Amino acid sequence: MDVKIKDSFFDDPETTTFWVNNGLPNQDQILQMQDSMYIQKENEFCKRTLGIQNHYLLYFKKQTAQKWVNLDNATIEYVKHQSVGLGIRISKHKQCFEFFGDVEPWYNYLRQYCVQRNFSQSYTLLKKIGQGNFADVYKATNKMDGAEYAIKCFRKNKLKENVDRLSMIKEISIMKKIQHESVIKLYEVYEGDDCLYLVLEYLRGGELHQFMKKSPPFSEEKCSKLIFRILKALYSIHQKGILHRDLKPENIMLRNKDDLDNICIGDFGLADYYSPSGQYLFTRCGTPGYVAPELLQDKLYDFKIDIYSVGILMYILIAGKSPFDGKDYDDVVMRNYYAKVKFEDCKLTEVGMNFLKGLMNKNPIQRFSAEEALNHPWFATENSNKACQFKIRKQNYVLKKLGHCELQIKQFSAISTQFSPKSSLSSLSPYCMTKYNLDESPQTPNSPSAQFAISTPRTPGMCKLRPVRRSQFNLKQI
Template identity: 40%
Template structure:
């Protein structure tokens, strides 16, 4: 039996036909191509379908049709005639259905489209975190038993066009991220009340939590962290995206205590680079980590992320933040000036050199990402560690009593680097705060189960509900 829904999709598109004659980039490789068939009351008609990242192309009777399927509705269906599996794609009031061996094409389509049967596919196990207008759940796939992190947005809190654009933009950016050091999104679901992002489950906690309980890191370990982040940011920039909020709280470990596998998360403030500087949110970020040109209202580009990584490098090497004010306004002012104290930092000359080049107040003088990756800091850190290993091998381990433990001095801080003090300084401007509103799991399941047996997505022109967004979302911008 086909699954059918009656609510009007939040992503419903205004279109006059399904095939929109989208211009096809002939240089782009197809993700897949195969033969399927279209079913009519009288016959089955073969058709050749091709798929690239966003476009579905159909060839039939020497004619070619194309359509953009990004954020189109996507459902698995069953033929009424022979029980073959098929796919239904919905755009506005128009649908296109095809049948055949659809598993491969469906797996590709779900990466860019919107599905409607979340509770049929996933079981919510517990809440992980909550914030302003989204909640993070631990969920398990009913078919594979794999666990995922599901970011759940309540639609009534998204009440204006700008907020909707920001949500769609975040979803679009996440879909582009295909790198080990970047958060992965697998699929998106929707019902009448909620939107679900099914994402990779990262189990190691954030870097801030790790630093809170760890001793001072070696330069080799620090160099590995920074190098991995540079690799991730380089890929992100190659997709035309700026992150704009790199900080320890947004750097997540895949597994506990494994610093070699760190992931950049929270793309709530990320945006596509715009030459004219016309960003949806132009002056944004977290005080103490923001590039000065953002705070000064100057034009900026990809180098804002280099500056934030430089702040992180400063924290890892010194154990303190470069800008510490008595309040947020003072922190912002110090951050805007960009005057940093490099005294009393116990590190190599190469580490100090890279840090200073990353933290150049003027972006035109700041090191590029390619030059940063080739900096001697990374190769020399490895050499020094190798030399230490050779020396330590010469030691007679028997001379060390078993009861004794070698201890490393704890990380030096000018102010305790604890979670409470850091959160007090920065929470006000942290984007996409994980939800304060908890959502009743039973109500989510009930909402969807009431819809699952109704008729197809409403073809009627239903007016969208006036959604109310929690005022804290406006804190994504920083007004000085």
């Protein structure tokens, strides 16, 4: 069958092969799906056994997996043949593979990893609710069940440079990998001729930033409950080897209006997998006034840069102002660079002040980790750990240090059936990798390095957006 394959934004221009014939995935792991399918060979159809192991499609011969393909960001679509009926076409690197049979359960599993076509068949865009340099965000409904979603629409002609493609691939990979109640959910990815569509959960409550503007400074008890929820999410993110790198009130959302008990971390446009050698797609990034000093100082950094950002947020919640307030932008950068903080402006109990200084310690070695912070007596005093029902392993050395004072089916066309993202038979995979960490653990990805200070403005994938200044850090001026 002659097939014309559309170019895909996600194709690697340096790769032209579809199947990998060596280094098979771990065959001892359980297959999520396995079945005999019809494959066309030399104008005839024959039966072959296929299997799915996480995000790999395996091709079997005589009960042995002969070859495989990584399905991350491959394109998937339904096809129909007059002889064998409904099938699936998977395209990657301008190559494709088709199989036919009982494919509907396969499609609804594979779409959590793959990129789909025909966005307009599944969703109706209602109104624009946000705008940025690269993307617009729309409120939309699913045509099958009417459920509401936020659609982050990236204009492909704005993503021309290779670094933009790599950044998009990484952002999607990271969002698919994180499954936590306090992290925005990515359900599906679509690609059209002009745009990429990220289907995200619709958050009605707006930004924490907007809530704080109309709210007086938080009480210590109210602050502790919010900070605890953010640290819970960060602990999960860090456990997966991921740094957020842009935590601030604009990127923390409320699922419902004025409901601080249901917050959500969003915008992973600057997130990356931790690299001990400091090899990141963007090395110096974030928002001055909300970042750790070691990031501005061009030093190696780790997960604790996010902890420092949580400390800044806590300071703002209690004091009602930024710890790095300055007369202009350069003054803010300088204060942030040297970590000049007037802790006396925060009215806290002794244990609360100990906690804040542990989060904002300018020495990252002495700064709390997410786990250490969650076990701090400040949360025990406020009973937040019981209220949130969060249990985490206690470490004696930590406590000692603290003691010393530190989818219903619907047919969209003659050949297309699929589930709504929220009612899908299979949940999103908790583990999704790009080619940059396929052969290595998430803690040591082979990410491209950036030689210069690079910033990529992005719009948060959520129900409300506001323009955010992400600046290049010219360290020679400091």
